[in-house]
Amino acid sequence: MKEIRKDMITGDIVIYSSYRNKRPLDKVKATSEFDNKEDEYSESCPFCRGNTSNIKEIKEEIKNSKGEWLAMSVANKFPILDLSTNEIFGEHEVLIETYRHNGSYYNMTNEEFKNTFTLIKNRYRELSMRKGIEYVSVFKNSKRNAGASLMHPHSQMVSSNLIPPEIMKEIKVSDAYKNETDRNLYEDLVEMEIKNEDRLIYNGKYFLAFVPHATRYNGEVRIVGKDDLNVDQWSFEHIDELSYLFKNMFENMEKYHGDIPFNVILHSKTVNKEIGKEMRTHFHIVPRKYNFGGFELTTGLYVCGSNPADLAKAFRIK
Amino acid sequence: MKEIRKDMITGDIVIYSSYRNKRPLDKVKATSEFDNKEDEYSESCPFCRGNTSNIKEIKEEIKNSKGEWLAMSVANKFPILDLSTNEIFGEHEVLIETYRHNGSYYNMTNEEFKNTFTLIKNRYRELSMRKGIEYVSVFKNSKRNAGASLMHPHSQMVSSNLIPPEIMKEIKVSDAYKNETDRNLYEDLVEMEIKNEDRLIYNGKYFLAFVPHATRYNGEVRIVGKDDLNVDQWSFEHIDELSYLFKNMFENMEKYHGDIPFNVILHSKTVNKEIGKEMRTHFHIVPRKYNFGGFELTTGLYVCGSNPADLAKAFRIK
Numbered sequence: 001m002k003e004i005r006k007d008m009i010t011g012d013i014v015i016y017s018s019y020r021n022k023r024p025l026d027k028v029k030a031t032s033e034f035d036n037k038e039d040e041y042s043e044s045c046p047f048c049r050g051n052t053s054n055i056k057e058i059k060e061e062i063k064n065s066k067g068e069w070l071a072m073s074v075a076n077k078f079p080i081l082d083l084s085t086n087e088i089f090g091e092h093e094v095l096i097e098t099y100r101h102n103g104s105y106y107n108m109t110n111e112e113f114k115n116t117f118t119l120i121k122n123r124y125r126e127l128s129m130r131k132g133i134e135y136v137s138v139f140k141n142s143k144r145n146a147g148a149s150l151m152h153p154h155s156q157m158v159s160s161n162l163i164p165p166e167i168m169k170e171i172k173v174s175d176a177y178k179n180e181t182d183r184n185l186y187e188d189l190v191e192m193e194i195k196n197e198d199r200l201i202y203n204g205k206y207f208l209a210f211v212p213h214a215t216r217y218n219g220e221v222r223i224v225g226k227d228d229l230n231v232d233q234w235s236f237e238h239i240d241e242l243s244y245l246f247k248n249m250f251e252n253m254e255k256y257h258g259d260i261p262f263n264v265i266l267h268s269k270t271v272n273k274e275i276g277k278e279m280r281t282h283f284h285i286v287p288r289k290y291n292f293g294g295f296e297l298t299t300g301l302y303v304c305g306s307n308p309a310d311l312a313k314a315f316r317i318k
Numbered sequence: 319m320k321e322i323r324k325d326m327i328t329g330d331i332v333i334y335s336s337y338r339n340k341r342p343l344d345k346v347k348a349t350s351e352f353d354n355k356e357d358e359y360s361e362s363c364p365f366c367r368g369n370t371s372n373i374k375e376i377k378e379e380i381k382n383s384k385g386e387w388l389a390m391s392v393a394n395k396f397p398i399l400d401l402s403t404n405e406i407f408g409e410h411e412v413l414i415e416t417y418r419h420n421g422s423y424y425n426m427t428n429e430e431f432k433n434t435f436t437l438i439k440n441r442y443r444e445l446s447m448r449k450g451i452e453y454v455s456v457f458k459n460s461k462r463n464a465g466a467s468l469m470h471p472h473s474q475m476v477s478s479n480l481i482p483p484e485i486m487k488e489i490k491v492s493d494a495y496k497n498e499t500d501r502n503l504y505e506d507l508v509e510m511e512i513k514n515e516d517r518l519i520y521n522g523k524y525f526l527a528f529v530p531h532a533t534r535y536n537g538e539v540r541i542v543g544k545d546d547l548n549v550d551q552w553s554f555e556h557i558d559e560l561s562y563l564f565k566n567m568f569e570n571m572e573k574y575h576g577d578i579p580f581n582v583i584l585h586s587k588t589v590n591k592e593i594g595k596e597m598r599t600h601f602h603i604v605p606r607k608y609n610f611g612g613f614e615l616t617t618g619l620y621v622c623g624s625n626p627a628d629l630a631k632a633f634r635i636k
């Protein structure tokens with residue numbers, strides 16, 4: 001079966017080919033890049049508690065009652081953007097999500113997720129208030145195959161004086177939907193996914209998690225906010241629910257995929273700019289089990305071989 | 319130094335950040351997926367000479383004087399596209415570039431490259447003549463991290479009833495250039511790179527190889543045809559020169575990068591369609607040393623840390 005599907009959020013065109021995942025694979029040595037059974041502390045890691053003399057500037061810390069830090073945001077020593085030029089500028093912070101070197105989204109506690117989302121909210125607010133900033137990107141690279149240079153669990157935040165092309169793409173799709181139907185794309189999508197049931201992972205008070213009908217990223221999961229709030233407007237209840245959802249969903253994902261590399265990308269609303277009113281804050285969680293090959297690079301067409309309903313069943317929070 | 323550069327061929331916006339490549343990296347076990355010292359024959363490989371009872375359909379063979387095949391094109395058993403639907407259709411062939419299981423672009427002979435490009439030309443011609451076909455994609459995935467499922471050296475060809483989005487993007491860029499300047503983008507680019515010298519790898523009679531001023535793919539090399547010929551119009555002389563170029567450039571690339579995964583993607587002209595007259599046949603050679611991280615996925619902005627002149631110097635054919 002070959003079928004063309006269109007991603008409702010991004011507009012991407014995807015070829016669904018039900019048996020491509022059945023191809024034979026030569027056995028190759030798997031890279032088990034990072035052993036979760038490693039110690040809580042690594043002497044050579046610049047992000048471990050006690051090693052923070054390596055850190056250029058602490059922007060914000062969350063501490064325990066003993067005064068030890070649990071999570072913190074620091075200036076990136078090798079920023080993608082900085083304030084040195086006027087053409088393109090922004091700030092780049094690293095959010096260290098736990099003091100535990102051997103932490104990961106597959107084993108973090110509810111408390112650790114809450115610290116992470118609280119830091120994301122606070123730093124997002126701070127960076128978005130700087131002059132000239134129009135967008136704040138938040139993302140996580142977990143393991144080398146997902147682009148991580150350091151293995152200690154962390155997310156990143158990059159503010160910029162421009163709205164990135166991928167965000168503009170989603171804004172245009174949601175604006176076009178509004179023009180055609182006079183309705184909000186994300187509201188309709190949430191309603192449709194709840195009604196459909198098959199692709200649902202979690203139907204919460206504030207967030208809906210599901211496997212999209214079409215995505216260029218084999219195995220992607222999406223989380224869409226049910227209300228029109230930006231990241232800096234999340235309440236404690238939003239953060240509680242997100243933490244519960246991430247903890248339980250990642251446990252299920254590990255059972256299914258194993259301890260694989262992944263990216264979390266947070267697509268939020270623009271800041272200080274009257275554009276993108278129809279776009280809603282959402283997450284893309286992208287497993288990096290498969291690498292794009294030449295076909296995707298050469299054509300910009302993506303081939304998917306997984307059945308969304310099967311994945312949703314495996315990841316579902318009961 | 320941060321600088322915004324625009325890729326002249328694709329229109330991609332790239333952030334050049336000269337010191338991002340100096341980031342510290344945690345040591346991780348490297349995946350040496352495939353050992354070039356393996357035998358010429360592998361019992362479990364469906365593409366090895368003698369094992370071809372696994373092959374569904376041989377489309378074309380190049381044989382030696384003993385009647386043994388040296389290279390061949392076969393139907394892909396797990397096609398991305400086939401002729402089963404009208405919505406999107408095409409054919410998918412696998413071009414086995416040498417009978418040697420342990421062959422690779424890093425060690426193939428001039429003769430093996432000639433067989434490869436001859437097969438590409440012939441199969442391209444055949445597939446492009448089918449009814450309703452508008453484009454023929456040719457690409458190579460070398461090793462698992464570049465998307466290869468089988469390690470035996472091969473390229474792939476997928477014809478389609480539509481012009482892929484990535485090709486449309488390049489067509490639009492070259493059409494816009496024509497409208498603005500009344501000149502051909504590729505002619506100007508070839509002239510500019512020859513004049514500049516710094517980024518040149520090889521300046522041949524028919525092809526120019528260089529490291530582009532801007533590319534979203536760290537370390538990419540491009541080869542642009544100096545004339546306006548499509549793949550099926552290549553003469554023996556074109557194929558000779560391409561073989562010489564590939565053999566020598568890949569030797570230099572291996573010296574610099576080691577035996578890393580890569581993709582070769584061939585962007586050719588459209589077929590049976592009055593569109594893309596300003597676009598010229600060219601190759602993108604994409605090393606898969608680095609993986610895109612969340613920043614690239616979330617923004618569609620690409621960060622490059624390599625200096626094109628340094629790479630060109632290392633890859634240059636003297």
